[in-house]
Amino acid sequence: xxxxxxxxxxxxxxxxxxxxxxxxxxxxxxxxxxxxxxxxxxxxxxxxxxxxxxxxxxxxxxxxxxxxxxxxxxxxxxxxxxxxxxxxxxxxxxxxxxxxxxxxxxxxxxxxxxxxxxxxxxxxxxxxxxxxxxxxxxxxxxxxxxxxxxxx
Amino acid sequence: xxxxxxxxxxxxxxxxxxxxxxxxxxxxxxxxxxxxxxxxxxxxxxxxxxxxxxxxxxxxxxxxxxxxxxxxxxxxxxxxxxxxxxxxxxxxxxxxxxxxxxxxxxxxxxxxxxxxxxxxxxxxxxxxxxxxxxxxxxxxxxxxxxxxxxxx
DNA sequence: TTCGCTGCAAACCATTTGCACCCAT
DNA sequence: ATGGGTGCAAATGGTTTGCAGCGAA
Numbered sequence: 249x250x251x252x253x254x255x256x257x258x259x260x261x262x263x264x265x266x267x268x269x270x271x272x273x274x275x276x277x278x279x280x281x282x283x284x285x286x287x288x289x290x291x292x293x294x295x296x297x298x299x300x301x302x303x304x305x306x307x308x309x310x311x312x313x314x315x316x317x318x319x320x321x322x323x324x325x326x327x328x329x330x331x332x333x334x335x336x337x338x339x340x341x342x343x344x345x346x347x348x349x350x351x352x353x354x355x356x357x358x359x360x361x362x363x364x365x366x367x368x369x370x371x372x373x374x375x376x377x378x379x380x381x382x383x384x385x386x387x388x389x390x391x392x393x394x395x396x397x398x399x400x
Numbered sequence: 401x402x403x404x405x406x407x408x409x410x411x412x413x414x415x416x417x418x419x420x421x422x423x424x425x426x427x428x429x430x431x432x433x434x435x436x437x438x439x440x441x442x443x444x445x446x447x448x449x450x451x452x453x454x455x456x457x458x459x460x461x462x463x464x465x466x467x468x469x470x471x472x473x474x475x476x477x478x479x480x481x482x483x484x485x486x487x488x489x490x491x492x493x494x495x496x497x498x499x500x501x502x503x504x505x506x507x508x509x510x511x512x513x514x515x516x517x518x519x520x521x522x523x524x525x526x527x528x529x530x531x532x533x534x535x536x537x538x539x540x541x542x543x544x545x546x547x548x549x550x551x552x
Numbered sequence: 553t554t555c556g557c558t559g560c561a562a563a564c565c566a567t568t569t570g571c572a573c574c575c576a577t
Numbered sequence: 578a579t580g581g582g583t584g585c586a587a588a589t590g591g592t593t594t595g596c597a598g599c600g601a602a
Contacts, residue, residue, distance in 0.1 A: 271581075272580090272581060276582080276583070293566085294566080307583090308584040309584090310585080313567065313568075331481065333565085334566060335566080335567080350529050353534060361529065366521050366522075370518075373502065373513055374540050376513075377511055378544065378545040379504070379540065379545070379548075380542045381540055381541070381542040382541055382542040383542075384539065385483075387536065387537050388525060388536045389537075390531040390534040391532045392531055393530040424555090424556055424557070424601055425601080426556090426557060429557090446591080459558090460559040463558060465593075466557085466593090485590080486590090486592090487591080
């Protein structure tokens, strides 16, 4: 696993998770995880698999799915489902704050934002409805500046 | 179409949409739409199809899907995709305000809420990121009071 | 008498899983 | 040598679509 891409804490957490669950370290997993942390974005299994096409074309799509699921279970990635039909994975640290997303409907650009006021208002809404809030997601969809200008 | 269930404005808008698009009124569509407006909730095609099982068991699931899509295109229903894998439809008037949803992860209860402060903050976020906002969705997931107490 | 509509079954498509073989421990 | 891992192909599951016959205008 090329250590350059992967934060040491993430690597440790991953290896620890494997050990704790009777799982094994393999070259395929190392390659996939290396690419995942290199990309750093919001990637789908398909995208990651395509990115590995050239050099590691023997790695199967199913293995990519399985490895991403392990990362999610280990707390190293978040599963994100936007409105485009497929699941993306985003690398994260276990102590990251919650954040939301703003997605360009034209080019697929995903940006993150945090807004404490909105978080607070959501807690209020949940309380007013007698709900115990367990998670929440806010997605803003639109056109990024570049795509918006292209369209004019 | 049993007029009791369907607001006159919705009925008119539906018939007008059919005419404008060279579509026809059929008994199956009337039955499906009647049931949809009777339910008034956030229903999936599957649920609606099941609800028609007893009396109208010959109506195919594909027709339910097709009819709900027409309602959405006519502006009489919103497609909603929460995190449970299937599409729900919610009846709406063309002049309804945007609203968001709070969903019980245990029993599936869906409630709606409006919050102008959150709406305003989202506009600000979009502006700060140089996005032209086209739509947005906010979903709060948790446990409703009944399910939360059941769990203790 | 047109076309659109319907039910059925097959197709879709992202994701998962069964299986026989492979490899880390 | 165990037993988990892998690639492949087949299965899944919600949704869509092709098609031959049906029905509204």
